[in-house]
Each structure stands twice: as C-alpha cells, then as structure tokens.
Amino acid sequence: MSVNYNVLGLIFASMHDSYVSELTKQRTMGSIPFGGRYRLIDFPLSNMVNSSVAEVGVITKSNYGSLLDHLGSGRDWDLSRKKGGLHLLPPYSQTGGIYKGRLDALNNVWSFVEHSSAKYVIMSNCDVITTIDFNPVLKQHMAEEADITLVYSKGKYDCEKNSNATILEFDADNRLKDVLVNPQISGECNMWLEMFIISKDFLKKIVFDAASRNQYSFTREILQGKKDEFKIMGYEHKDFFTRIDSILSYYEASRLLLDTSKRNALFKHNLPVYTKIGDNGPVKYGIEANVKNSLIADGCVIEGTVENSILFRGVRVAKGTVIKDSVLLQGTKVGSKCNITSVITDKNVEISSEKVLTGSETYPLYIGKDGKI
Amino acid sequence: MYTKKRVVAMLLAGGQGSRLYALTKNVAKPAVPYGGKYRLIDFPLSNCTNSGIDTVGVLTQYQPLVLNEYIGNGQPWDLDKMNGGVHVLPPYETQAGASWYEGTANAIYQNMRFIERYNPEYVVVLGGDHIYKMDYSKMVDFHVANNADCTISVIDVPKAEASRFGIMICDEQNQVTDFVEKPKEPKSTLASMGIYVFSWDKLRKYLIENEQEANALRENGEPWSKDFGKDIITSMLRDKQRLFAYEFEGYWKDVGTLDSLWEANMDLLSPSVPLDLYDPNWKIYSRNNNMPPQYIGENSNIENSMISEGSAIDGTVDFSVVFSGVTIEEGATVNYSILMPGTVIKSGAVVEYAIVGEDCVIESGAKVGTSPETVENRADWGIAVVGHNVTVSENKVVEPKQIIGESI
Numbered sequence: 106m107s108v109n110y111n112v113l114g115l116i117f118a119s120m121h122d123s124y125v126s127e128l129t130k131q132r133t134m135g136s137i138p139f140g141g142r143y144r145l146i147d148f149p150l151s152n153m154v155n156s157s158v159a160e161v162g163v164i165t166k167s168n169y170g171s172l173l174d175h176l177g178s179g180r181d182w183d184l185s186r187k188k189g190g191l192h193l194l195p196p197y198s199q200t201g202g203i204y205k206g207r208l209d210a211l212n213n214v215w216s217f218v219e220h221s222s223a224k225y226v227i228m229s230n231c232d233v234i235t236t237i238d239f240n241p242v243l244k245q246h247m248a249e250e251a252d253i254t255l256v257y258s259k260g261k262y263d264c265e266k267n268s269n270a271t272i273l274e275f276d277a278d279n280r281l282k283d284v285l286v287n288p289q290i291s292g293e294c295n296m297w298l299e300m301f302i303i304s305k306d307f308l309k310k311i312v313f314d315a316a317s318r319n320q321y322s323f324t325r326e327i328l329q330g331k332k333d334e335f336k337i338m339g340y341e342h343k344d345f346f347t348r349i350d351s352i353l354s355y356y357e358a359s360r361l362l363l364d365t366s367k368r369n370a371l372f373k374h375n376l377p378v379y380t381k382i383g384d385n386g387p388v389k390y391g392i393e394a395n396v397k398n399s400l401i402a403d404g405c406v407i408e409g410t411v412e413n414s415i416l417f418r419g420v421r422v423a424k425g426t427v428i429k430d431s432v433l434l435q436g437t438k439v440g441s442k443c444n445i446t447s448v449i450t451d452k453n454v455e456i457s458s459e460k461v462l463t464g465s466e467t468y469p470l471y472i473g474k475d476g477k478i
Numbered sequence: 479m480y481t482k483k484r485v486v487a488m489l490l491a492g493g494q495g496s497r498l499y500a501l502t503k504n505v506a507k508p509a510v511p512y513g514g515k516y517r518l519i520d521f522p523l524s525n526c527t528n529s530g531i532d533t534v535g536v537l538t539q540y541q542p543l544v545l546n547e548y549i550g551n552g553q554p555w556d557l558d559k560m561n562g563g564v565h566v567l568p569p570y571e572t573q574a575g576a577s578w579y580e581g582t583a584n585a586i587y588q589n590m591r592f593i594e595r596y597n598p599e600y601v602v603v604l605g606g607d608h609i610y611k612m613d614y615s616k617m618v619d620f621h622v623a624n625n626a627d628c629t630i631s632v633i634d635v636p637k638a639e640a641s642r643f644g645i646m647i648c649d650e651q652n653q654v655t656d657f658v659e660k661p662k663e664p665k666s667t668l669a670s671m672g673i674y675v676f677s678w679d680k681l682r683k684y685l686i687e688n689e690q691e692a693n694a695l696r697e698n699g700e701p702w703s704k705d706f707g708k709d710i711i712t713s714m715l716r717d718k719q720r721l722f723a724y725e726f727e728g729y730w731k732d733v734g735t736l737d738s739l740w741e742a743n744m745d746l747l748s749p750s751v752p753l754d755l756y757d758p759n760w761k762i763y764s765r766n767n768n769m770p771p772q773y774i775g776e777n778s779n780i781e782n783s784m785i786s787e788g789s790a791i792d793g794t795v796d797f798s799v800v801f802s803g804v805t806i807e808e809g810a811t812v813n814y815s816i817l818m819p820g821t822v823i824k825s826g827a828v829v830e831y832a833i834v835g836e837d838c839v840i841e842s843g844a845k846v847g848t849s850p851e852t853v854e855n856r857a858d859w860g861i862a863v864v865g866h867n868v869t870v871s872e873n874k875v876v877e878p879k880q881i882i883g884e885s886i
Binding site for chain 2: 140141142180363365368371372377378379380382384385386387388389390391392393394395396397398399400401402403404406411415416419
C-alpha cells in the first residue's frame with residue numbers, strides 16, 4: 106500500500122513549549138531546529154508519511170510563524186496533495202482563549218477530523234524524537250480491538266532531571282494498569298512517547314464527552330480516569346528515542362546523534378526523515394580545517410577546528426577558531442581565533458573574532474537568536 | 479490554452495558524451511554528477527529559474543532514463559508550473575514516420591510545435607554540459623537592444639586554446655562578421671559558449687530552410703548536417719542577418735572530457751576560481767535525496783575538500799570532492815579525487831587523482847590512480863577512472879589513465 110486513506114495523522118506542534126522556553130521564545134516546539142538540518146516536526150511528520158498516512162493535520166497553538174514557513178504547502182514531505190495532504194490547524198477555542206489541553210484542542214479542530222474519511226487517527230507530539238513505522242502499531246490496535254493503543258519505550262527516568270514524563274504500567278496482557286505523571290521515582294520505566302492510535306468514532310465520543318464536562322486533559326481524564334473502563338493497550342517501540350524537556354536535554358539529545366548506532370537508528374535507509382530543502386552547497390573544508398566526531402550540515406564553510414559538535418546549515422567557522430562540544434544553529438558565524446566550548450547558538454548568531462565562550466556539559470551556554478557577540 | 483511566454487528555453491541534452499567513457503555508459507551526459515551534490519543539468523536549469531525563464535524544453539535522446547527521473551516534474555528547480563515549466567522532449571513518431579534527432583538544429587526543428595504553443599518572441603538555446611552561472615535575461619536584453627536576429631554568448635579564451643573552439647570574429651559594435659569552427663590560425667579569441675538567443679521568427683525560418691536543404695543534399699547522396707554552429711549560424715551570416723556576440727565574464731567550463739570534468743571539480747576547491755555555490759541570490763538547485771548531515775569521525779583528517787550530505791568520513795581526505803552518501807572508512811586515503819554518490823572506500827584503500835563513479839566499492843588495499851610525481855614518464859600519467867557500480871577488489875590496482883567500466 107503506498108497511500109493509506111484509512112488513517113488520519115494529527116500532530117500537536119505546540120505541546121510542552123514551556124519546557125524549552127529559550128528555544129521557543131520565537132518559535133513553537135515543532136519548529137525547534139534539531140540534528141543539523143531538521144525541525145522537530147520533521148520526525149513525527151516523516152513517521153506518518155513513511156507509514157503511508159495520506160492526510161495529516163498539524164495542531165498549533167502560539168508562535169507558529171516559523172512553523173508555517175517551514176511546512177509551506179507540505180511539498181517537501183510529499184503532502185501537497187488534492188486528496189489528503191497537509192492541513193495546518195491554527196488555534197481557536199470554543200471555550201474562549203487558546204485551548205488548554207489535548208482534548209480541548211481536538212474539540213476545536215473536530216470539524217477537520219469529521220471531514221476525513223479515515224477510520225483511525227494516529228496522534229503524535231513533536232517533543233519525542235524517534236523513527237517509527239506506525240503500521241505494526243495499527244495492526245496490533247486492530248487485532249486486539251483496543252479502544253486506544255499507546256506507544257511507549259523502555260527508558261531511564263530520573264525524577265530529578267525529567268519533567269512531566271508520563272510513566273505507564275501494564276498488566277500481563279499488555280493492558281494499561283497505571284499511569285503516573287512525573288512520579289518521584291527513578292530507574293527504567295515504560296515511558297509514553299505521547300503517540301497513540303484510536304478509532305475516529307471512539308475519539309469523537311471521548312472528545313465530546315470531555316467537552317460537555319469541561320475536561321481537557323487526555324492524560325488525566327482518559328488515561329488515568331478511564332483506564333479500567335476503556336481497553337487501553339500498550340505497544341512497545343523497541344528503538345532509539347529521545348525526549349526534549351529542557352535546554353539541557355536538547356543539548357544532550359543533539360549530542361546523542363554523534364553516536365553512530367543511535368544516528369543510524371534515527372536515520373534509517375528505508376524510513377528517511379524529510380525536511381524543507383535548503384539548496385545549500387556542499388560543506389567546504391579549508392586548508393587548515395580539523396574536524397572530529399561532528400555532524401555537519403550542507404552549506405557550512407569550516408576553516409578552523411570542530412570537535413564533538415553539531416553544525417547546522419550555513420554555519421561559518423573561521424581560521425584559528427576552536428569549537429568543542431557545541432551546537433551551532435543555522436547561519437551561525439564564528440570569527441577567527443575564537444574558543445567556543447559547550448555553547449548553543451540559536452539562528453544567525455554572530456561571534457566576532459577572538460572571543461572565548463565557555464559553558465559546561467551540564468549547563469550549556471545558550472545565545473539567543475540573532476545575538477551578536 | 480497556452481499563455482504567451484516572451485522567452486522559451488530549449489536545452490540540448492541528447493548528447494552521448496562519449497569522451498566521458500565509463501561515466502556515460504548508462505546515463506546521458508547532463509546527468510553526470512558534478513560538484514558534490516549536483517548533476518551537470520542543474521546549472522542551466524537553475525540559471526533559467528534564476529533568470530526568470532520558466533518554460534524549458536529538454537531535448538533527450540541518449541540513455542534518458544536517469545535524466546528523465548532526475549528532472550521529474552521540475553519541482554527542485556521551481557519548474558513545476560501550471561503554465562510552462564520543464565518538459566522532457568524525446569524524439570517521437572509521426573504519420574510521416576519516426577526519426578531520431580539528426581543534429582542540434584534538427585532536434586529543435588522536430589519540436590517547433592512545442593515552442594509555438596507558447597508563441598514566444600525569443601528562444602534561448604542551451605547545452606547541458608557546461609558549468610557556469612549566467613543571467614540569461616541580461617543576454618536577452620542585449621539581444622533586444624541590438625535589434626539582433628541571433629545573439630551568441632562568447633568568452634575570451636587564451637590564444638593558445640582558441641583553436642579548440644568555435645571562434646567568432648566581431649566588429650567594434652560586437653556584431654559578428656565571421657564564424658570559424660576550430661580554426662588552425664584563430665583571428666580572434668572569442669569562443670562560442672554554445673548559448674544562443676534567437677528571435678523566434680528568424681530561427682523558425684532558418685530551421686525550416688536547413689531541414690529542406692539538408693534533406694535535399696541527403697537525397698542526392700551529398701554530405702549534409704543539421705547543426706546550430708555549422709548550419710544555422712553560417713546560413714544567417716551568409717544572408718547578412720544581425721548576429722551579435724555577447725561577451726560573458728565569469729567562470730565557464732566545458733566538461734566534455736574526463737580531464738576537464740576532474741579539473742572543473744578541483745576548481746571548486748580553489749579560492750581563486752569565481753564560482754560561488756553559496757550565493758543565496760543565485761542558488762544552484764538540485765534534487766535532494768533526504769539524507770542526514772554528514773558525520774565526520776574521530777579518525778578523520780579532512781583538508782581543502784568539499785563533502786556532501788549523508789556521507790560518513792573517518793579517513794583522510796585531501797583536495798577532493800565527495801558526493802552524498804559516500805563512506806570513507808578509517809585508514810582509507812583519498813587525495814585529489816572525485817567520489818560520486820553512494821561510493822564506499824574501505825579501510826586501507828588509496829584513491830589518488832581519480833574519478834570514482836556512483837555506488838562503487840573500493841576494497842581494502844586496493845589502489846586507484848597515483849600522483850603525477852610518482853610516475854617516471856609524465857606521458858604515462860593521467861586521471862584514473864572507475865565507472866558506476868564497479869567493485870575494485872582487495873589489493874587490485876587501477877593504473878593512472880586507466881578507465882574501468884566493469885568490476886575487477
């Protein structure tokens with residue numbers, strides 16, 4: 106099957122913006138740059154396209170200008186279509202003001218969902234980065250005749266570090282037993298990847314029911330409140346994932362990509378990650394360039410030393426400069442003889458010559474968009 | 479219904495490029511990879527888009543499969559248009575029979591109906607095998623300002639090389655008075671770049687005349703040809719039409735041979751060569767294959783090179799152009815070479831002064847090419863070439879100047 110009209114994708118592009126307030130000051134979660142040439146929304150969007158989902162709605166909340174610019178007509182994801190394709194769903198709340206939670210958001214966009222001929226709905230956030238084929242999840246959902254199938258992965262949870270993680274517990278039959286939000290425990294847990302499959306009819310029932318009771322939280326009202334009443338099942342995604350819930354986790358997640366096995370798990374040959382095409386030239390390495398263990402996007406010109414770092418499109422590193430353990434977002438320009446360690450520079454930051462900037466592995470120095478040093 | 483287009487471009491992409499040997503065994507010359515992430519045809523197509531020309535006919539004939547797939551609907555070049563856009567034009571059968579393109583002029587002649595649908599005033603004729611950035615709209619303006627019938631883009635070449643080109647002899651007003659193909663004793667150093675602007679009514683007239691004359695000659699068993707330089711330009715000069723030379727200043731490189739293809743890639747690494755691939759106002763567009771950024775490993779040592787998306791480099795790379803999805807393992811050495819997409823250089827392999835085609839595997843201990851200093855007799859030295867999808871097995875050697883199209 107090349108295109109599946111029976112499944113509708115919904116992406117929450119603005120869920121948990123406040124966790125990474127530095128990076129979402131001028132953008133929303135879905136448009137946070139990641140991995141050298143991507144934005145976070147590229148991962149769920151590509152997952153859906155690679156799973157043959159024909160129609161995808163993107164639910165936005167605020168600060169979504171850069172997201173609209175990135176997605177355009179959806180052409181770069183092959184979603185500029187007459188039948189199905191990409192639909193941007195700007196915020197609007199029937200209860201006045203901007204929607205509060207997932208159920209409220211779904212209620213607001215219900216007319217879009219209603220118009221779809223799909224029988225099933227796959228939902229995903231943007232703050233979990235992974236590569237997944239949803240077809241086996243859908244197959245399991247149908248075979249088990251579940252009301253809701255939650256996608257989870259086993260991962261290390263640390264209550265000191267991770268904020269607002271949802272931990273799931275299942276019984277022997279893989280049926281949801283307990284749901285804990287941010288529990289005061291640490292260790293290996295079933296982490297909900299905030300992806301799930303539900304039939305459209307069932308979704309309609311819970312969304313309308315919640316609206317009539319002025320409820321908006323899917324986790325609290327449905328997962329926690331109805332776990333005994335509904336048949337909520339788990340699907341374990343046994344592959345690499347990482348979650349962005351703070352600027353530090355963004356920094357760590359970025360640097361995980363320097364691990365070849367993790368990088369290969371995220372960028373699979375048969376499940377490519379699509380993004381807006383930049384038409385940059387190849388990377389140019391100068392005569393004194395010295396690059397080790399780094400991920401470099403096209404359009405960069407490197408004349409200095411770069412180690413253990415991620416360089417986005419169009420970054421310039423001048424002669425005599427040393428960049429270590431850093432993440433330089435697109436268009437960052439670093440002058441000559443600088444020493445940059447454990448720094449995150451946002452878009453179009455310019456650092457003039459002979460500057461020394463040092464953050465730490467546990468507290469990277471963040472320089473805001475268009476900053477000039 | 480077709481809206482009128484002031485300018486239509488016709489891109490001659492049917493040539494075999496036989497002097498590129500193994501590299502054009504299964505692909506047309508304009509689809510040959512160049513510059514890390516491009517194919518030759520990206521340059522004229524991007525120039526069209528950047529010049530505001532949105533209607534392009536691409537004339538294909540030789541091995542069109544890769545080229546057709548690459549062009550697709552023209553979206554990477556913004557040439558997927560409701561009206562106009564890029565159209566691949568292969569030879570076709572008519573009631574009168576089927577005929578291959580019998581020369582550059584005949585290829586356009588056979589597609590006159592394509593051009594007429596847009597009722598253009600000017601037709602720009604382009605080749606698909608040159609590397610350059612040029613604003614064709616300025617050349618059209620020059621053509622209009624001179625009230626010309628045909629304008630030929632020329633470049634000033636060194637006197638020693640002039641006999642390799644079609645040479646234009648001009649008066650002080652840049653009006654062409656004579657044209658000589660590869661003259662032994664050149665009277666000028668203005669070489670034709672194979673880029674023409676024609677007023678469509680004039681081109682139409684001369685295409686029909688050339689067709690009739692050539693067919694008549696053929697029936698009489700006499701030599702005939704249907705080419706732009708040889709026939710159309712010569713006839714127009716004979717008839718005292720207004721032909722002008724438009725002098726181009728900037729980087730222009732013919733990549734008709736393996737040596738010139740290698741040189742044109744090496745030019746990108748030279749700071750003195752004025753071909754900027756990073757100009758946001760004149761991007762060279764290409765079809766993207768959605769690969770992650772390149773990963774440069776712990777053991778790598780890269781200097782003065784160009785490397786593209788999806789590559790994983792852990793070896794030594796010096797003065798080289800590496801395309802997307804290439805793997806260079808730890809302990810492999812690549813110097814002064816061009817590695818086309820998807821190629822793997824295994825640990826311990828050495829590639830020097832070479833062009834390695836797409837999806838090749840150079841096994842460990844293999845040696846492809848060598849530097850000119852190590853060869854006793856300089857005449858024995860040349861670029862080593864490995865064609866597409868070729869494996870060079872462990873410890874095998876590809877000598878300088880050698881061209882291999884099959885695995886060894």
